[in-house]
Amino acid sequence: GVITLLVLLLAGPLVWLLVALVKKIRGGTEETREVAPAANEGASEREEVKGIDYLMGLLGYAIGIGNLWRFPYLVGKWGGGAFVLAYLVCLVFVAIPAYLIEMVMGQYTRKSTIDCFKMIHPRWTGLGFGQVIMLFWVIPYYNVLLAYACIYIAGSLSDPLPWIGDSAKYWNVNVLNNYAGNYDGVGLGGIHWQLAVALLVVWLIIAFSVAFGKQILAKVTWVTVLGPVFLLIVLLVRSVMLDGAADGIKFYIGKFDGEMLGKLDMWAAACGQILFSLSPGMGTAITLSSFTKPKEDVVKTCFIVSICNSAFSLVGGFAIFSIVGNIAYNINAAGGSTTVAEQARAGTGLAFIAIAQGMTTFGDGTNVMSVLFFMVLLTLGLDSTFAWVETFMASIEDYLERAGVRVQRWKIVMVSCSIFYACGLPYCTRMGNELLDTIDHYVVAYFLLLGVALEAVLFMVNFGWRRLAVSVKRATFGNPATPDGRKVSPELFWQFCLAVTVPVMSLFLFVYMLQADFQTPYEGYPDWLQGIGWFGLSLVLAAVPIGAVLNWNGKSELPTMEEEEEC
Numbered sequence: 110g111v112i113t114l115l116v117l118l119l120a121g122p123l124v125w126l127l128v129a130l131v132k133k134i135r136g137g138t139e140e141t142r143e144v145a146p147a148a149n150e151g152a153s154e155r156e157e158v159k160g161i162d163y164l165m166g167l168l169g170y171a172i173g174i175g176n177l178w179r180f181p182y183l184v185g186k187w188g189g190g191a192f193v194l195a196y197l198v199c200l201v202f203v204a205i206p207a208y209l210i211e212m213v214m215g216q217y218t219r220k221s222t223i224d225c226f227k228m229i230h231p232r233w234t235g236l237g238f239g240q241v242i243m244l245f246w247v248i249p250y251y252n253v254l255l256a257y258a259c260i261y262i263a264g265s266l267s268d269p270l271p272w273i274g275d276s277a278k279y280w281n282v283n284v285l286n287n288y289a290g291n292y293d294g295v296g297l298g299g300i301h302w303q304l305a306v307a308l309l310v311v312w313l314i315i316a317f318s319v320a321f322g323k324q325i326l327a328k329v330t331w332v333t334v335l336g337p338v339f340l341l342i343v344l345l346v347r348s349v350m351l352d353g354a355a356d357g358i359k360f361y362i363g364k365f366d367g368e369m370l371g372k373l374d375m376w377a378a379a380c381g382q383i384l385f386s387l388s389p390g391m392g393t394a395i396t397l398s399s400f401t402k403p404k405e406d407v408v409k410t411c412f413i414v415s416i417c418n419s420a421f422s423l424v425g426g427f428a429i430f431s432i433v434g435n436i437a438y439n440i441n442a443a444g445g446s447t448t449v450a451e452q453a454r455a456g457t458g459l460a461f462i463a464i465a466q467g468m469t470t471f472g473d474g475t476n477v478m479s480v481l482f483f484m485v486l487l488t489l490g491l492d493s494t495f496a497w498v499e500t501f502m503a504s505i506e507d508y509l510e511r512a513g514v515r516v517q518r519w520k521i522v523m524v525s526c527s528i529f530y531a532c533g534l535p536y537c538t539r540m541g542n543e544l545l546d547t548i549d550h551y552v553v554a555y556f557l558l559l560g561v562a563l564e565a566v567l568f569m570v571n572f573g574w575r576r577l578a579v580s581v582k583r584a585t586f587g588n589p590a591t592p593d594g595r596k597v598s599p600e601l602f603w604q605f606c607l608a609v610t611v612p613v614m615s616l617f618l619f620v621y622m623l624q625a626d627f628q629t630p631y632e633g634y635p636d637w638l639q640g641i642g643w644f645g646l647s648l649v650l651a652a653v654p655i656g657a658v659l660n661w662n663g664k665s666e667l668p669t670m671e672e673e674e675e676c
Contacts, residue, residue, distance in 0.1 A: 169492025188366030215398030222392030231663025235656015298539025357434020390560030551642030
């Protein structure tokens with residue numbers, strides 16, 4: 110296990126060292142940074158990233174922890190292939206169109222989220238602020254998930270694995286130190302110091318990756334995007350050879366419960382999963398696209414990212430269900446009685462309980478496979494965090510630039526990461542996991558759906574399909590693959606999605622969740638915890654109408670369509 114961890118940690122630096130040596134031997138000079146001239150030199154261009162680095166950043170942002178554990182769990186819960194079908198329908202009619210308009214608007218305006226919306230029309234400034242406030246809630250708790258993975262990576266170095274025999278106890282006692290579901294008369298409780306240390310390690314990795322500019326971050330992203338793909342392949346090859354793997358795979362792709370297609374809950378889960386995975390509505394794709402080259406084909410990039418994101422989930426499902434099948438096989442072989450379906454419904458504990466237990470069945474390769482799996486989770490999560498932190502940093506930097514204040518980037522990053530770490534400590538308490546689940550549900554799930562719907566309205570009312578078509582064609586005109594410029598077709602399909610399916614389905618899910626939570630408190634958590642969730646949601650929701658009222662009579666900075674078409 111120790112050797113495996115060292116190999117994984119050193120692989121990235123060694124690859125880049127080898128690349129640098131090859132360049133030096135060939136007489137290559139230091140890579141020229143594609144950075145716009147400084148502001149004091151009178152230029153207004155943004156720092157640009159290469160097309161491949163832009164693609165890697167978006168792939169890392171989209172493909173996260175949920176691809177590997179939340180997607181398989183939902184497949185198991187909602188009828189196998191029926192859920193996959195619903196997921197793909199929602200991908201085509203909701204997620205991809207919503208993702209595309211963010212990428213186009215970001216490249217067109219060359220501005221981060223708040224300034225992008227302000228340029229389109231000032232009344233949408235509040236939506237941008239709401240998305241930034243949402244990120245301020247998301248970033249601290251999301252990295253606690255990575256801290257969980259760090260604890261399991263450390264545990265994987267022990268022989269035997271410390272959770273052998275009772276993985277649920279290890280999760281609840283050693284990792285969470287929780288109240289075991291007894292919430293009567295308790296508060297958040299004390300901070301679990303092991304988890305706080307693991308969270309500090311995560312934030313140090315993020316701070317040093319983001320602090321020194323997009324060129325360094327681009328190199329880190331190459332490792333954290335390609336690494337999980339390689340590790341997933343290794344895990345997949347080994348997992349499909351386990352006893353009982355065939356039963357798990359059969360459940361995954363061989364079961365199709367058609368009755369599930371008639372249940373609104375299943376469609377809500379499918380649409381929610383792809384939206385939360387690609388995450389349009391967070392503004393991150395807008396910010397990342399604002400740094401790409403003006404001649405980049407963002408439509409092609411949109412399709413690549415969307416397809417790769419879903420493909421990772423689908424392929425990862427084979428590995429996960431192979432392991433789940435093996436878990437069921439071993440339980441039954443030991444005299445117990447269970448099914449693949451029962452094991453697949455382990456919920457949020459699927460990765461940290463069921464799969465952790467499954468790692469103990471790999472014989473001599475137990476420690477190696479355990480390190481591999483939890484390193485996959487860690488690197489998947491780091492990519493998403495890099496994108497979110499970069500979005501947050503861009504908003505701060507744009508604000509300081511407008512105020513005429515110049516601060517070195519690394520100082521902004523270090524101060525921000527320190528604040529985020531402090532904000533993450535409440536999630537390291539005894540009720541921290543319940544707090545995490547509450548904020549994820551009330552703040553992120555709700556506002557993500559509302560954000561997608563409002564962005565579709567913003568696009569149709571103030572940006573428009575004609576502007577998108579003209580900007581895409583102009584950006585791709587003269588490119589080798591599109592010498593005459595790209596035409597986004599079929600136009601009727603895209604316009605129908607953006608005018609109907611995107612806003613209607615996302616608003617439907619928003620209202621559906623709202624009435625469900627009014628009827629039954631979420632997960633039966635105590636009232637004070639529910640109150641924190643509703644308070645967090647009210648903060649992000651309030652930004653939208655306040656921004657609209659204060660800027661309602663403002664004027665769009667976009668050129669007229671006549672000016673656009675003359676260019």
